[in-house]
Amino acid sequence: MLEKIAAALRAAKSIAVMPHISVDGDGLGSSLALCMALVNMGREAVVYLEEEIPAMYEFLPGRSMVKVYDGNVKHFDVVAALDTGDIKRLGSRAKLLEVGSVTVNIDHHNTNSGFALLNYVDTEASAVGEIIYNMISLLKQSIDSSIATCLYTAISTDTGGFRFSNTTALTHRIAADLVDKGVNVSEISRRVFELTSIGKARLTGEAIKALELFDNGRVAVIVIKDDMIARSGAVEEDCEGIVNIGRSIKGVEVAAMIREKGNRQVKVNLRSNGDTDVSEIASAFSGGGHKRAAGFVAKAEVEHLKIELLGHIEKALKSN
């Protein structure tokens, strides 16, 4: 199937590449890398985002290829969604998929709904960056330091810096090859993992204060409310990674971050230490994800939702 997709890309003149909304390092890095390789092949290629590039990823090369989608319908020979589990995660850009001649879906989420004409889902891949690394090789394009930087960032983000269980021998082999192509490892790591704004730091402090433990310390829950973000001088994207605070505490098996956005709008991120499948918990709320990382959105009052969520987590803990 990857070869079929490569053939479609070769045959196309114009290609739109789209990662999921609230784009992360894997979505953006993979999209930029693919787009750069396509431009190197003489194709007209663009990365469409739903929002502006998050500040922490502004260092990535290839930003000139990025457009924030303006909602206008525009035809492309190939429209490729990357790192996108289902069509909802494209937001308004789903329109572009509707009018593309060939639609492509390249992903590694086991919940992927197969929404395109050509679907390639490799759940063994730590990141879509690994798949795009192979794709660029299928397209017989070379990897320069810009593409390598994007792919290393993609893989680094989704493996938590080669720390999560999705890190395989192949992940390290690909990383080795990318370092050979000229990646600045410490600079990428600093940007992706270390550097933080004072707002995000303050929000982290608020989050730790708000952290609650349940089930004898096996479950950690952090509720982030609007006033905490305002008080911290933080922005919405600073909530990313907050759920990992709970997961990092000794004894915690399942961690949840509940983001209460205004009135009865709730977004939940779930993380597991690996024994509990949090994608099953998420799917009880019409969400999805992986065994160790999942999430959902809901319309609910936050305290109600927390109790319901804790019930599901407790059941999942007991059954493993």
Added chain:
Amino acid sequence: MLEKIAAALRAAKSIAVMPHISVDGDGLGSSLALCMALVNMGREAVVYLEEEIPAMYEFLPGRSMVKVYDGNVKHFDVVAALDTGDIKRLGSRAKLLEVGSVTVNIDHHNTNSGFALLNYVDTEASAVGEIIYNMISLLKQSIDSSIATCLYTAISTDTGGFRFSNTTALTHRIAADLVDKGVNVSEISRRVFELTSIGKARLTGEAIKALELFDNGRVAVIVIKDDMIARSGAVEEDCEGIVNIGRSIKGVEVAAMIREKGNRQVKVNLRSNGDTDVSEIASAFSGGGHKRAAGFVAKAEVEHLKIELLGHIEKALKSN
């Protein structure tokens, strides 16, 4: 030279392996891996430590080969120091070096003093774990999952989890091979980098709350008082690393943690982003350290000391 050392190990019946005092993941992981390979070759081999195994490394295999040195002189055919820049870093175990038939020094610090008969210092190696990986291959021993776990921990520790600039393509290639031998990546990463106590997490929250910025955000100061530690349920050693919170904030060039211990007892840690030499600031208070990391202790009232310290930092910032 590595081949010469391998020959000496092959020829020996009894071997003592010793990492530096205050052992870290590279020192301990490398020593355990080498010792296991030697035992697999039928040699009598032991790892001598100056202190007990640190709690965070208790998960490493091969603990039964470890002895805390009791100060008695004992003869070994080969005595090998690993990851040890100079003989002082062996503490009381320097005695074993004195009576060993053949002494060996395997290291990657560019300051290594070459204190043994056979010295192998590879400053390109991210960790001594990389060198021991090669040594085990020279000894024609296979790497099982226990040895792989020790070597992966060694490399992972010294590269900050594949994040520091010492991470090379070879580092990733060796890591790939170790994963193939059966390493539990997420478990090691969790133990080495992630797991924290709820007390340390709460203290981190308190520290962020206490964080103050000066000089237009170029200086970050965190004062940790006894009541913050008590309120968090933290212990003294949880203060380690708190200074890095300040350093990780965008725009901060110098970060300080001031630990007020009881009455007028103050301990200060300083970190710099590299432009300012904090060892010079520390030496103004009779302390010391490196350009990027320094510290001192003082008898002073904390608010007074803070003002004095800020004066010195400001001067250092202006002069660079």
